Amino acid sequence: MSAEFRIIGQPRPQLEGPAKVTGEAVYTHDLDVPGMLYGAILRSPHPHAIIRSVDVSNALAMPDVVAAISGQDFPEKKYVNAGPIFADRYPMARDKVRFTGEEVAAVAATSIAAAQAALAAIDVTYEALPAAFDAETAMAPGAPVIHDKPDLPRNIAQQSVADFGGIEAAFEKADHVFEATFEHGIVAPICLETNGVLAAFDSARGSLQLWAPTQAPFFVRKEIAHVLDLPIEDVHVRAVVIGGGFGGKSQSPEPIAIAAMLSMKAGKPVKILLNRQEEFLSGKSDHAKKMRVKSAVAADGTILGRYTDFWVDNGAYTHMGPAYISAVRQRTCNLYRVGAAGFDGKLVHTNKVSGGSYRGMGSPQIIWAIETQIDEIAEKLGKDKLEYRIEIANRPGDTTPMGWEIGTCALAECLAEAGKRIGWAEKKDNMPANRGIGFASMINPSVGVLYAEGNFACVSIDLLADGRLRVGAQSADCGTSQNTVMGQIVAEELGLDADRIDVLHMDTEETPPDLGSAASRVTFVTGNAAIKAAKTFRATLAERLAARWDVPADEIDFDDGIVSHRGDNARRLTLEEVAALEGPFRVEDRHDIDIPRPDPKTGYGHYAATYGFGAQAVEVEIDPATGHVSVLKVVVVQDIGRVMNPLALDGQMHGGIVQGIGMALREELVFQDGAPVNASLITYKAPRIKDTPEIETDYIETNDPTGPFGAKAGGEHSINPTPAAIANAVAQATGTRFRKLPIKSADILEALHKDKAVPLEPWRRPYNMEVATARALYPSVFFPGLRKLGAAVGRKRIVKPAVEYLQPKDLSEALQEMARPDRASKLLAGGTDLQVGIRQGIYTPDAIVDIAGLEELRGIAITEDKVVIGASTTISEITERDDLRAIHPMLVDGLAKIATLQIRNVATLAGDLSQEKRCWFFRSGAQCYKAGGMTCPCYAVLGDNRHHSIMGAGRCAAPCVADAAPILTALGASVVIAGSSGRRSVPMEEFYVWSGETVVGPGEIIMEVEVPRRPFRNTQRFEKSAGWEGDFADASVAAHLEFDGTRVTAARISLGAVAPLPIRAAATEQALLGGNLSDARIRTAAEKAVRGALPLSDNRYKADLLVNLAERAVHRCLS
Incomplete structure (x- = not known):
């Protein structure tokens, strides 16, 4: 780095760093003001539909609801966004919805729970329309019209065609022509902080204040003033700490306008925070x-x-x-x-x-x-x-x-x-x-x-009463150190220590205009403006002191924070002394990119x-x-x-x-x-x-x-x-x-594996003929019929906002609570699946019975013939036991591959075994067979099924992804279940009914898992392939071999994440028995694990993956 600068080029930490790491930083989510209401948004369940009516009267009649709105409450004005010719969206849907998750209505209430409950009382009548979910379908003749733009082809928002320099002639002269097609999907910004807003409308003054983690306060102010028909000078965005942007917060998100309108209706501040699912569903992301x-x-x-x-x-x-x-x-x-x-x-x-x-x-x-x-x-x-x-x-x-x-x-x-x-x-x-x-x-x-505004930035510098400087700009530091760099620039230009400079960002009333933090513009544009502002500050200092001392301005020096009259040592002032004499003052300057668009x-x-x-x-x-x-x-x-x-x-x-x-x-x-x-x-x-x-x-x-x-x-x-x-x-x-x-x-x-794919031989399982026939008829018969039938009579998913919480003192009391016939109860131990499942509407208990503290269900006991692990023992407690690793290394090392340390610290062994299916259709709210009942389809058959079962699937293709399941199956473990009639022991191979469904009945509780100790001559290995370290498996293999000398005398090979149940690879086990386990023989034995598999359209790879993992597991057992 250059040595010609004092401050520029130095590795300075973020100005906001200490506040962030100590928890003192104030994010939008932290804001709480007197009288504040909580907003919630009703979203369209349809990708394309006409809105026939929206009735919010029932929601308004609820006791804690203060305001409720629909699209008709807004002025009929659309966002400008990329320019007036592209304006096509209202802050809230008015006549039509065009994507699942579009904002249709909203409420403000005295609590989040009350606001969310009120959404269910809003009555919306839709007329569903055909939809186009990809660009090629949308451009096809006869595609549904999403926007009626008569001057452009169907569903085309913009077309750009050009030839610079004679492209046809270039190809005519070419010795070689290279051509290929490339495509990609949509990626999301994934800010740790989701979008949110606190909006406060002052009806007496007609002013609106907004606290929101936006990258573009200038444009938020402009857009919100426009769509709410407010004078722009009456709309102000305030400064908050921002938890990441990456472009996802560079437009005006609809919750800002919605919270503002709710505040205008309620006469009170309203806060709306998107949850993570809403962020994915309605947030701004990349383009495919x-x-x-x-x-x-x-x-x-x-x-x-x-x-x-x-x-x-x-x-x-x-x-x-x-x-x-x-x-x-x-x-x-x-x-x-x-x-x-x-x-x-x-x-x-x-x-x-x-x-x-x-x-x-x-x-x-x-x-x-x-x-x-x-x-x-x-x-x-x-x-x-x-x-x-x-x-x-x-x-x-x-x-x-x-x-x-x-x-x-x-x-x-x-x-x-x-x-x-x-x-x-x-x-x-x-x-x-x-x-x-x-x-x-x-x-x-x-x-x-x-931008239509060109590209400009303005920066202010305030001399404060204590002699510090405050740099102001409407840029927005999203964790990128922009504020820090602005301070460095001003410090360098003025010859000051950077620690004497504060930076205020975002505030549209306290700082001058800037187009915001996007397109990598702040260091360049705002930085140039900061240099100009610093020069103006220096000149203003000179002018003020020259007038006070009655000397020419060019004789005033400013170095190291001291203003002096050259040649007169008696005239020396610190900035604090200047502020005392002249009073605090401000200068501003501006930088424009002076290039035609x-x-x-x-x-x-x-x-x-x-x-x-x-x-x-x-x-x-x-x-x-x-x-x-x-x-x-x-x-x-x-x-x-x-x-x-x-x-x-x-x-x-x-x-x-x-x-x-x-x-x-x-x-x-x-x-x-x-x-x-x-x-x-x-x-x-x-x-x-x-x-x-x-x-x-x-x-x-x-x-x-x-x-x-x-x-x-x-x-x-x-x-x-x-x-x-x-x-x-x-x-x-x-x-x-x-x-x-x-x-x-x-x-x-x-x-x-394109030239050496593992043979599957699905005919080996006669049931596959029935499954294959059903799959062949799914696109034309089963799927459309079941989806229509399921929509009419299928079981609807319900999210219960609050349930009764019970904490029994012992196992006996817990069993009594679970056996009560007047309510549905769920057990809480670690809660890593239960709490998420309740929010997703997967679990709908009337009561939660907390058994995490029951000592009868915790602990690890090692005897001569077995290991007993309590059901509520955490995964971390298992993985930290070296004595257990010495007996069953696969159990300890395999469970260490579950999730992250934070999850393992609370997740329990029984919880891992009992977690509901992880099918992303089931988890995302699709009205599928397992969620809606027999009248509903399995979405995995025709949808993206890369993570689903390749064998054993029927009406549901969700696999069992519990890592403990194949491990304990291979080790010959049993699950001990307690109920009102006593205890029973169930072998792991009989524990599951389907993915996420076990033989544990109503009123029963898993007490412990018993794992037999094996002969001294045995080896174990668990191999897992997942999207990221700790993720749920795409495929896993647990191998347990016993030896007599070099001969394999017993083998237990269990497969995970490839079928609705953890399954034994019996043919592979048999093929491994005996001696002389050559590489070829091991490979042949591993291939037998997938004989009879019937993959879906996207998961044929799992067969090769499973064989490779089985081969690797056996080799590592032998080594």
Whole structure:
């Protein structure tokens, strides 16, 4: 880093850090003001329907309800969002709903429970309409019309077509043409803090105050004033601490307008907080895309032209979809040196949650498509893939086909340094099996003229009475250290210690206008404004003191916080003394990006003040048995202009890279009938802390003349190349190109086994013929018929807001409470499944009987012939017992793979065995067979069934995912159950009736689990494959072998997560008996475990996975 600065370039921690780590920081969720009401929102159960009527009168009549509203209570004004031509959404649905989860009505009450209960009293009459859930269906002839836009083709919100530089001629001249189609789904921002708002309307003054964790106070104020028909000067957004943004809080979320209207109706402050499911259901997320990329390449590797034909899934309404169109066309035209460029892009309405913003704004995925093709071009031409990228890298002085004028640019240097740091020269010809290295680059505008308002920022500096300075801006620090950097900039410019400067963000009354914290703009635009404000502050100080001392202003110096008259040592004042003499005062200044907006139809034009560049190199390793990708190392080298704060910048890089890992390998929202079924942090596979690889950062300072102290933007640069670099590394490791993100372990496993798939022989199980026949008839007969019948007469899911809580003093009293016939009771021990299940409407008890403290149900006893584990013993208590590990290592080590330490500390053994099924259709509220009864269908048959059963499935395909189940089955354990008539012991193989359903009857309680001790000569192994460490298994194998010398005399192999019950692999067990267990014999025995399997459409991979795990388990037993 440069030594020419005092403060800039120093690794300063976040200003808000101490308050955050001590719990003193005030988030929106923490706010509580006198008279505050709680709001709740009624959401549409339909993806597409006409609203015939909304009646809130019954809700209003409830005792604790103060206000209730529907769409008709709002002025008939739509959000502006991406511009007036795209305005298509009211704050609350009025005449029609267009996605499941759309806001239809809302209430404010004196408690959250009362508000939620009142929603059930609102009567809405819908007329359901056909729906289109993906872009290709929405564009097809005869598709349902989502928005009537007569000037555009059906369901098209925007179309952008252009040819820059003669694309057809480029392909005519090409020696090689490369063409491929790429697609990806929707990823979600996953902020730890969900969206929320506290709205307080003062009817006497006509003013509205809003506390909300928004990235864009300026736009929230503008939008809310517009849709509520209030003067903008009467709407104020206040400062709060924000728990993450990532684009998901950069638009005006509908709860803000709804809470404001409720406050206007009730005359009291109203707080609305979205829960995690609501955040998934209605929050702003990424956009799915499908891209056909075509490149014209000369024999020497020159890219003569690049063309992209693509669509972007807009969702039901237009928020930031046009920016995603821009992202694709910009990278098509500007990433690397390209002769000509063209595109045809369509923004398509579907009946899904509206897309918003997500870090990178669509750039990571188009970069992935382009970089995949760059690899393929290099391979075809026999070029080194790193050297080829350096050869075609953008250079200073270039003008791209789209008219971007490249200023400072160190892309070639970034690539070379990334290659050096990953060890490419040493490794490229000596890569171990199953390893790969991938490269990718990025180009990103450092502050484009994205908005109708242009791109500007204003910054204020207040001299306070104590001599401290307060910097103010309407940017919003979401944990990105923007406030810290603003303080550093002002401190550097004024020659002050940064500790003497406070920063106020967000407040639209106390700070001057700024367009907010999105599109990596704050350091550049607001930073430039901060420098100008600091210069103005210095000049104002000089003018004020010059007037007081009657001397020329140019003789006033300001250094190290001291104002002095040059040459007169008696005239020296601290800032505190200045404030005492002159009084506190404020200065403001403004910075504009003075560039014309590009062509609104094609995007042509010099778009940004400058452009940021960077490169990443990634090394991965593939587990060939599971398809799991381990990202071993990521090297990121950025042309950042100037590093303002290396600690903050490293944080940006690390966070964005981890998000890029999720985008590349795991994250996607899975939809059924337009609603996400994996709307929880269990089923949505975001990376965990243990997924973070070694990350090495380096920055090349090009000292951009347009940036503050030479800095460029840096926030989104981190994520942009990551998915591409990972995908290219995976391609090298596997020999297969994957053209759909995320690249799932199942995809990799199927690719690795495409020529050697395990034979299944489903005919071995006669029941499979009946199942296969039913599945064949499901699309045309069973599914539509059962769904219609289930909607009419099926059992409805009920969420009970409150139940009776009981805490018996002993087991006898607990049994009495459970046996009462006048109510339904559920046991509470750890509660990790029960409490979630109650919120999901899976469990509907009248009473909860807390047995966690009953000593009769806790503890571990080891005798000569068995181990006895109490039912309420926590998983952690089991995994911490070394004496138990010495007897049954598989039990201890296997249970350590359950969830996280926090969960294991409270989850119990009986709770793991008894947890309800984890089918994401069942858990997400679908009216499926197990939730709604016999008249309802199984959604897994036709839906995304990658995690479901491959054998033994009937009307329900949910597998048993309790890790303890196959382990205890393989160990020959029994479950001891107590009831009014005494105790009974049930072998594990007879414990389950179906997934999540056991033989424990009404009024019975699991007391303990008995595990027999085995002969000295035995080995055990539990192998599990899951989405993340601690996740529920996709497949697992528990192996327990007994020996006489080198001969296997007994084998118990139990399979988990592949059938509704944990099942014994009897054929595999028999095949392992005897001696001479060669590799071939073990493989053959393992393959017998899946004979007779009948996978569903998406989970054939589980058969190969299970065989690999069984083979691995046996080998590790033998070793």
